[in-house]
Amino acid sequence: MSTYYRKPDWFTRNVLNQGVELLTRAGVSVWGSRILRVRGRKSGEWHSHPVNLLTFEDVRYLVAPRGLTQWVRNIRVSGGGELVLGNKIEQFKAVEIPDELKMPILRAYLKRWKAEVGIFFQGVSANSPEEDVRRIAPDHPVFRVESAG
Numbered sequence: 001m002s003t004y005y006r007k008p009d010w011f012t013r014n015v016l017n018q019g020v021e022l023l024t025r026a027g028v029s030v031w032g033s034r035i036l037r038v039r040g041r042k043s044g045e046w047h048s049h050p051v052n053l054l055t056f057e058d059v060r061y062l063v064a065p066r067g068l069t070q071w072v073r074n075i076r077v078s079g080g081g082e083l084v085l086g087n088k089i090e091q092f093k094a095v096e097i098p099d100e101l102k103m104p105i106l107r108a109y110l111k112r113w114k115a116e117v118g119i120f121f122q123g124v125s126a127n128s129p130e131e132d133v134r135r136i137a138p139d140h141p142v143f144r145v146e147s148a149g
Contacts, residue, residue, distance in 0.1 A: 004067035004139035006120050020050045027086025031113065036062065037089075038074045038081035047074065052117075053083065053145070056108040060145040062094065063109045065117035072141045080148055094143040102137045103130065 008017065024033045036051040049071045054061045064072045075081060080093040097105065110118065111126035118125065121140070124132045 002068065002138040005069065006066045008066070017050050021048070024050060024085060027088075029085055031116075033085075035084040036071055036081060037084060038071055039078045041074045041077035047071065048084075051083075052109070052113055054105070054109050054112065056105055061097070061105055061109075062143045062145060063105065064141040065109075065113075065120040067120070067139050068141070075143060083145070091148040093146045093148050095146060097142040097144060099134075099137045102140070102142050103133045105142050106133055106137060106140060 020030050020033050021035060023030055024035050032053045032055070034051055034053045036049045037046050038049075039045065040047055047070065049069075051062055051071075054063060062075075075094050076096065080091065083090045083092060106121075106124075107126045110121060110124070114121075114125055122136055124136050
């Protein structure tokens with residue numbers, strides 16, 4: 001299992017993420033943004049993170065462009081969480097996608113958000129050769145989002 005992780009810089013943490021989170025909480029989805037709420041695996045406390053919710057072939061996915069983040073670790077333990085957009089809160093179950101099935105999902109994610117997250121994918125784009133996408137797949141956890149309600 002990969003331990004790849006890219007920590008957000010000050011500007012991303014304090015300006016970009018907070019701006020997206022503010023708009024998303026107000027009910028404005030920025031290119032599919034949601035607030036992911038997941039319980040801490042040790043504390044049991046709710047933690048919130050802005051995420052890009054990808055819909056690909058009528059299925060919704062969460063992709064971790066920064067790798068093995070705290071929300072990934074927490075969702076692996078909790079098995080789900082909540083997605084928030086404005087006043088709408090959706091409880092969901094998360095099913096992790098094995099590396100060998102991620103390639104088309106990662107390509108779709110990169111096609112949609114490469115300008116925002118491309119730096120985290122080691123030069124791989126939606127149009128990169130299959131072996132390049134396969135190489136980076138273990139570094140980017142992907143979860144299928146299934147409604148729990």
